[in-house]
Amino acid sequence: MHVRALSLSLLVAIPVTVGAAQSWKNTAPESFKANAQITNDVGGAASVVAIQIDKYTSDDAHGALVKALKDQGNDAFLQALHQAPAIGSVKIGARSVPVRWARERREGDGRRIAIVTDGALFFAGAGAVDAKPTTGFDVAVLEFTIDSVGLGKGTMAGAARVKAGGATGIEIEDYAGKRITLVSVTRTIS
């Protein structure tokens, strides 16, 4: 199993786009449901994911997190993340983890939403006899699109390490080495 580095566009694309999103009719508080799926050549796994976002991270709070990561690295980022207020939750099965960072950006007639949780949700592949250590993969990262009707798709790193680097300056290292697909994302009407 190898680790794959992913870029998370919303971590680096900041305030300008958010202004447009905030004027969009759908925004927090809101909740979503999705089917998470991961497959390989032997088989696959699937689970229902419930996402609650009470509010999106402000520009100031977002800027502080990005600065901590870029200036001081992963440990400082984690510290700042853990100190941020809980603004929602992501739930898989019986496990619920607070959301500490959430951003939205308008795309076409819909939005792109990214979420970072306070802790890892699931270490995909950790049950293998030769699985690598889980240490250092301290958050989960979700990114999905949602259209104006409330339907979308995306990806999830159930356990990830956010670090400075790469072309964008920020990389998401996924424990699984392969992204979990979020299919049938639906915005819940309450």
Place this chain on the structure above:
Amino acid sequence: MKREIALTTVGLLLIAALHPALGGASAQSKKKKDAGAEVFNATAKVGTATAGGDARVSIEIDSYTPERDLQAMEQALKTGGSEAFLAALRRAPAAGRLRAGDKEFTIRWARARPAASGRVISLVTDSPVYFVGAGVPGAKSRTGFDVAVILLTMDPAGVGQGTLAAAAKVKPGGASGVEVEDYASEPVKLVSVFKVIS
């Protein structure tokens, strides 16, 4: 999050399959055609109300374990517990292998016995295959779950079903003297099991 160790239905079923008093005569002495090499393909499935997974596995049996070796392992379990059983298991000759993708696990216990609807086949690998549930943060320790236990119920046509304790601990205890403790809290089912006709 710690989960309770569960003695699953796999373990309960295996009490009958592994225990000599309940096992009856081995199939290799009764059904000559099943004594040699055979291959089974199956789909392993595990799931709860909100999550599930499956994987394709192949079970290749080169030959069933001789009765004297089975008895040696049973005696080791009875007198020396899990550690002695594990040591005896690992001394036993390879009887076949379980394949999942590019991973291969050696089977060192292979017993078949006749049943009302065909055969019951019990298999034990000399290492765990997969720790189901270990991906949850705070999952329990893997220590002591050193084997995998497979139980197949096959009909005369070569079609069947079964269970897989993908990481298990074989220990003395219970009414029959043999217990299988499964690392997973949800048993893995083997479905669409069929004997490969070569």
